[in-house]
Amino acid sequence: MSEHEHHHHEEHAKRELSPLELRVRALETLLTEKGYIDPAALDLLIDAYQTKIGPRNGAQVVARAWCDPEFRRWLLKDATAAIASLGFSGRQGEHMVAVENTPEVHNMVVCTLCSCYPWAVLGLPPTWYKSAPYRARAVKDPRGVLKEFGVALPESMQIRIWDSTAEVRYLVLPRRPAGTEHLEERELASLVTRDSMIGTGLANKAP
Amino acid sequence: MNYRSLADLGGQDVRDPIVQEPEGEHFHAPWEPRVMALVVAMGPTGMSNIDMNRSVRETLPNYRELSYYEIWLAALEKLAVQTGVLSDSPPPPKRVLHADDVMAAITKGFSASRPATGAARFALGSSVRTVEVQPQHHTRLPAYARGKTGVIQHVHGAHVFPDTNAQGLGESPQWLYTVAFDAKELWGETARAQHSVISVDAFEPYLEPA
Numbered sequence: 163m164s165e166h167e168h169h170h171h172e173e174h175a176k177r178e179l180s181p182l183e184l185r186v187r188a189l190e191t192l193l194t195e196k197g198y199i200d201p202a203a204l205d206l207l208i209d210a211y212q213t214k215i216g217p218r219n220g221a222q223v224v225a226r227a228w229c230d231p232e233f234r235r236w237l238l239k240d241a242t243a244a245i246a247s248l249g250f251s252g253r254q255g256e257h258m259v260a261v262e263n264t265p266e267v268h269n270m271v272v273c274t275l276c277s278c279y280p281w282a283v284l285g286l287p288p289t290w291y292k293s294a295p296y297r298a299r300a301v302k303d304p305r306g307v308l309k310e311f312g313v314a315l316p317e318s319m320q321i322r323i324w325d326s327t328a329e330v331r332y333l334v335l336p337r338r339p340a341g342t343e344h345l346e347e348r349e350l351a352s353l354v355t356r357d358s359m360i361g362t363g364l365a366n367k368a369p
Numbered sequence: 370m371n372y373r374s375l376a377d378l379g380g381q382d383v384r385d386p387i388v389q390e391p392e393g394e395h396f397h398a399p400w401e402p403r404v405m406a407l408v409v410a411m412g413p414t415g416m417s418n419i420d421m422n423r424s425v426r427e428t429l430p431n432y433r434e435l436s437y438y439e440i441w442l443a444a445l446e447k448l449a450v451q452t453g454v455l456s457d458s459p460p461p462p463k464r465v466l467h468a469d470d471v472m473a474a475i476t477k478g479f480s481a482s483r484p485a486t487g488a489a490r491f492a493l494g495s496s497v498r499t500v501e502v503q504p505q506h507h508t509r510l511p512a513y514a515r516g517k518t519g520v521i522q523h524v525h526g527a528h529v530f531p532d533t534n535a536q537g538l539g540e541s542p543q544w545l546y547t548v549a550f551d552a553k554e555l556w557g558e559t560a561r562a563q564h565s566v567i568s569v570d571a572f573e574p575y576l577e578p579a
Contacts, residue, residue, distance in 0.1 A: 182439070186400040189446060190407060196459045198414050202468035204406035210475060211405070217392055252478035253409075257525065259547075274379030274511050276423055277437065282478070286405070288390040289397070292437045298383035301513065301567050302556055310387050321565040325379065327509045328545055328570035329481035330525060356392045 216285030219250045220333060221354035223283060224365075225347045227260075228338045238262060241333065245283060255282020255331055261324060262335040263361075268315055269334045270308070270361030272300035273326040280331035284359060291360065301325060311362045334361040341368045372505045376427035380513040380556070401438040408441050413474065415463030417448045420535035424507035483542035485527035489573070490544065495521045496579035497548060499571065507535035510575040514567075517554050518579045522568060523547035530572055544573040 179187070193199040223245055227234040237244040241258035245251065258280060261269040273279065274297045279287035290296050299307050304321045308314070315321070324332045336358040342350060345368065357363030396402050408422070417425075425444040426432070432440060449455045466474055491497055501516035509531045527542040534540050549568040552560035 180398070180400070182398065182442070183400045185446075186403050186407075186442060189442070189449070190403060192455055193407065193411070193449065196454060198416070198454060198459075198462050198465065199407065199410055200465055200467045203410055203466045203471050204403065206468050206471040207406040207409050207475075208402040210471065212395055212402070215475070252476040253474075254478070256478040256480045257482065257528075259523070272379075274513075275374075275376055275509060276426070286395050288392075288394070289437065290387045290390055293385075293387065294378055294381075294383045294433070295385045295387050297378040298381040299387075300379075302380045302560070303563065304565050305563055307387065311389070317562075317564065319564070321563065323565060323567040324547075325511065325514075325567060325569045327511060328525075328531075328572070329528060330545070330547070330570050 211281075211286050215250075215281065217283075217354075217356035217359065218351070219248075219285070220280070220283035220356075220359045221351040222248055223250070223260075223333065224335055224354045224359065225351035227335055228342075228350055229347045234262075234335075237335065245333075250282050252282055254278075255280050257330045258282070258333060259324075259330055260333045260335050261322070263337045265319075265337075267320045267322050268308075268361065269322045269324065269332075270300060270304055271324045271326060271332040271334060272297060274298075274301055275325075275327055278326035278329075278331065280333055282331075283333055284356060288356070308362065311357065313362065313364060334359050336363075336365040339365050339367050372428070372507075374427040374507070375429070375432035376423075377512050379511045396438075397436075398438075400442075404438045404442045404445070408445055410466045411445065412479070413462075413464040413466050414454075416452050416454050418534055419479070420507060420529070420531040421448065421537065423531070424535040427507070481528045482525075483527050483529060483540060485544065486542065489524055491521050491524070491546060491573070491576060491578075493521055493524060497521060497546075497576040498579040499548070499575055500577060504532065506532060508532050508575075510571060511569060513555055514548075514550065514569045514571075517550055519548040519550040519554065519568075521546050522549045525570070528572070530574070532572070532574070546571055546573070546576065548576070 227237050237260045241260040277292040353366040355363050358365045426440050429443050498518045525545040528545040529540040530543040547568050548571045549566050552563045552565040
């Protein structure tokens with residue numbers, strides 16, 4: 163062990179663990195001893211949701227739909243299958259529905275009862291999505307919520323709220339920004355933000 | 370005993386600001402990812418099902434004071450005790466999620482759809498009214514959408530019924546629909562300015578013909 167590593171180790175050991183950290187460690191140790199948990203699986207799960215499964219997956223789906231009219235039709239008709247064709251499927255994405263923003267309708271997704279979110283395409287939900295203010299207000303004052311996110315929509319535009327109260331998960335297909343005809347699919351994907359796929363944002367403008 | 374969910378927040382008067390978060394920010398304490406992974410890894414063991422998990426979480430007496438991963442942790446601890454998993458003679462796990470299976474398990478997921486046992490009672494475009502009862506158990510019809518008239522916008526097939534599944538009474542699959550309501554129907558005339566339509570995904574027992 164190098165001097166540096168040794169030092170780092172000692173620092174770590176000295177650091178006081180918070181009561182919550184102690185609780186979690188105790189529970190993990192017990193569940194492992196009782197034969198329910200393989201700690202190596204936990205490491206891989208954490209890595210998967212930090213590095214592999216996140217909103218860049220959904221952005222690829224959106225960019226494909228913007229570029230390929232046939233894929234767009236498939237996505238709107240059978241989102242689970244269309245999304246799976248790009249390699250994204252499974253946990254919290256078993257029953258997908260894609261909803262398309264148009265000049266007349268803006269879609270926004272919420273789970274007022276807990277935190278249902280399309281993990282397969284967007285990864286883990288941001289804290290605000292799980293928080294009381296968003297869950298309370300999204301269904302009753304969607305225009306106020308959108309304003310908090312800096313999104314102002316014309317009064318004539320209908321706001322369509324999808325409350326995910328069962329196992330169906332929703333992905334918003336945002337509108338393709340103007341002046342992006344020359345961009346390739348990969349460049350388009352970089353304009354697709356997480357919030358634009360929840361409906362609390364719009365896709366970024368062309369660079 | 371009075372069953373009360375503290376998680377049914379739709380339409381409540383919560384005035385705190387919505388705190389935005391950059392993409393890629395997943396956790397706010399070193400123990401949080403561990404709790405997320407523990408909850409996911411306990412799925413295949415058969416200790417509980419997703420509806421039992423939600424039921425235990427939403428009835429934690431201090432639900433509103435806890436952060437989201439604190440809620441997950443407290444519910445996991447409670448379930449592990451209740452089911453005897455932490456006892457001296459724990460029931461054998463149905464399946465243990467091993468490192469080699471992680472990606473396959475994530476990609477497979479847990480489908481909630483089941484073969485239907487009868488014909489769907491409602492068709493696309495039908496008018497329906499949601500029931501007004503407050504059941505004494507976990508349910509997935511939010512309070513704000515009870516006793517309201519809406520239109521069937523999607524028929525999803527039969528899915529596991531959370532109301533029975535959460536109580537350990539079996540999956541008893543029910544037809545699942547997306548029901549859309551005008552904002553005025555849910556919130557009254559003042560909501561007209563919102564110009565919005567709100568839908569919930571509702572199981573057939575929550576609905577009556579309108």
